[in-house]
Amino acid sequence: MIKIKRIAIITTHSFGYIDFLVEKLTAAQNVDLTYVNIDAIPFSYKNIFSRFINFFLKLISFPSLKEKNKTNYIKKVIQNGDLFDQILIIRPDKLERKALLLLRDNAIQMSCFLFDGIENFKDQKKTLSFFDTVYSYDKKDVEKYNFQFLTNYIYDDQIETKKITNLVFNISSFDGRFPFLEKLANYFSQERISFRFIVKKDRFFKHKSIEISDRYLLISEVKNIIASSLVLVDIQQKNQDGLTFRIFEALGYKKKIITNNQDIITYDFYNPNNIFVISESNYEVPSSFFETDFVEIDNDILSKYKLDNWIFEVFKVNIVENN
Numbered sequence: 001m002i003k004i005k006r007i008a009i010i011t012t013h014s015f016g017y018i019d020f021l022v023e024k025l026t027a028a029q030n031v032d033l034t035y036v037n038i039d040a041i042p043f044s045y046k047n048i049f050s051r052f053i054n055f056f057l058k059l060i061s062f063p064s065l066k067e068k069n070k071t072n073y074i075k076k077v078i079q080n081g082d083l084f085d086q087i088l089i090i091r092p093d094k095l096e097r098k099a100l101l102l103l104r105d106n107a108i109q110m111s112c113f114l115f116d117g118i119e120n121f122k123d124q125k126k127t128l129s130f131f132d133t134v135y136s137y138d139k140k141d142v143e144k145y146n147f148q149f150l151t152n153y154i155y156d157d158q159i160e161t162k163k164i165t166n167l168v169f170n171i172s173s174f175d176g177r178f179p180f181l182e183k184l185a186n187y188f189s190q191e192r193i194s195f196r197f198i199v200k201k202d203r204f205f206k207h208k209s210i211e212i213s214d215r216y217l218l219i220s221e222v223k224n225i226i227a228s229s230l231v232l233v234d235i236q237q238k239n240q241d242g243l244t245f246r247i248f249e250a251l252g253y254k255k256k257i258i259t260n261n262q263d264i265i266t267y268d269f270y271n272p273n274n275i276f277v278i279s280e281s282n283y284e285v286p287s288s289f290f291e292t293d294f295v296e297i298d299n300d301i302l303s304k305y306k307l308d309n310w311i312f313e314v315f316k317v318n319i320v321e322n323n
Helices: 014-027 048-059 065-078 097-105 118-130 139-145 178-190 219-227 245-253 262-266 287-291 299-305 307-315
Strands: 005-011 031-037 084-090 107-114 133-136 166-173 195-200 211-213 229-234 256-259 275-277
Touching: 005 014, 014 031, 014 219, 014 307, 031 065, 065 097, 084 097, 084 307, 097 107, 097 118, 107 118, 118 139, 133 139, 166 178, 166 219, 178 195, 195 229, 219 229, 219 245, 229 245, 229 287, 245 256, 245 299, 256 287, 262 275, 299 307
Parallel strands: 005 031, 005 084, 084 107, 107 133, 166 195, 166 229, 195 211, 229 256, 256 275
Antiparallel strands: none
C-alpha cells in the first residue's frame, strides 16, 4: 500500500516555474497536493468606499482588504481535512501574519524556499520564525541566517531542435540590471553577434536594440526562443548570489550561458567551454565561445539539479507516477 503524503504549496505565480513542480506532485500517486497561487486569488472592491478603506488601511500599515481576502481564501482551502504533513511557502512576505499563523497551525512541518537574496525582499526576515526549515539558494544568506542550502532546479530538459536564428538570448524584468544589458546589447551589435533581448516593463517604451514587452511571456514562448538560440545570458541582481532559473534552463536544454554570477565557477557542473563569466567592467566574449559545441555534463552531476531530486530534498518524497 502506497503511503500518501499530504502537502500544500502556497506561492506567488513566480513566472510559471512553480507550475512544473505542481504538475509533478499532482500526478504523483503518493502525494495529496493542495496548491494556492496567491496571485490568482479573486478580489474586487464592492464600491468606492471600500477602495478608500483599503487605501487607509495600507496607509497605517494594517492588512488591506485584499490581504484579508487572501487570508480568508487560504483558510477555506487549508482547513479541509487533517493536518498537512508539510506546507511549503514561497514569498512568505506576501502573506499577513494571521495567514502565516493559520498555516502554521495546520501543518506538522512548515518550510520556506527563498529563490532570491533575502536583502531584495527584506520583509521575509520577519517571517522566518514560522518555519521549521528555510531553504535558500544564496550561499551568503545560508551562512548568515543558518538556512539550508538548496539551488533552483532543472524544471524541463526536452527541447525541439530548431535552426539557430540568434546567437544570444536574454529575457528579464526592467530593473537595476537594465543598464548592463544595454552595454551588452551595444557590444554584441558592434561585434555583429546576433542577439535577442526581451525586457518586461509595465510602461512600454521604444528601444533601439532591446525588445520592451508589457507582459510576461509564457514559459512555452520563452522555450521556443531558447530553442532557436545558441547561448543564454544571465544577469544577476545586486544582493543576489544564487543561481537563477536561467542557469538551469541552460543545463536542461544543453545551451551555453554567459553570466555575471562569479560564484558559478564553484559548482560541479561548471565547464569553461559551456559557461563564460563576465563583469560590468569586462564583458568581451571571445568568438571561440560561440564556435565550439556544448560539452555534455555527467548524468550523475546533472541528476542532482533535476526536479525529482529537489522534491525529495524538500518533501522527502520519491515520486511514484501514475501508470
